[in-house]
Amino acid sequence: MERTPRPLLDAILKTLHANRDDLRNAVLTRVLSLTWQAMERVPSRTLVEAASASSDQQALLRILEAPEMALPDADVTSIEAARARGIEARDQLIKAEGGSWAVQRVAKYLGLTRQAVDKRRKANKLIGLGLGRHGYLYPSWQFSKTGTLPGLEEALAELRRQDPWAQVIFMLSPNDRLDGTPPLRALRQGRIDDVKMAASLFGEHGAA
Secondary structure, three states: OOOOOHHHHHHHHHHHHHOOOHHHHHHHHHHHHHHHHHHHHOOHHHHHHHHOOOOHHHHHHHHHOOHHHHOOOHHHHHHHHHHHHHHHHHHHHHHHHHOEEEHHHHHHHHOOOHHHHHHHHHOOOOOOEEOHHHOEEEEHHHEEOOEEOOOHHHHHHHOOOOOHHHHHHHHHOOEHHHOOEOHHHHHHOOOHHHHHHHHHHOOOOOOO
């Protein structure tokens, strides 16, 4: 095994000693992370130039100024892309089948108070999609000319273990147990028992 150079050992020992200080520990963590990125990204010729610099400061600057260090981190880029896709998918669910209503509109349509609408949502009798500080949006397809869609509450009772977003996905997606018909369309066709059965199996291994 090759012997670790003494200067490297001294640098490591100093780093470990500084680790006793929380502030220095936080800074060193970031510096070490940056150093690791440099070893992965910067070409050998740049590392040679940095190693031959006249001072530690010049060595560090040579690495930081390398064009490769300005490239976006692949992990961060993939995370941001995934987040963007998630937001797009969420927006599609909110806008599907006529869009979604704010609680005020739902309350007026059903002749209820906002508190009563919220109570129904908590009782799993209405789907309310949480938007953080912006409250909830209620998919408009839940409502018929006379109130809520017939069979909705029965289906939601079978989906009680699923979160509201999963419930929406179930209602709008083609379902093999309904011959490829989305459960929402099946409810509109009056196939309440069929939808209840499909809902009871939703989320099981191999279930549509």
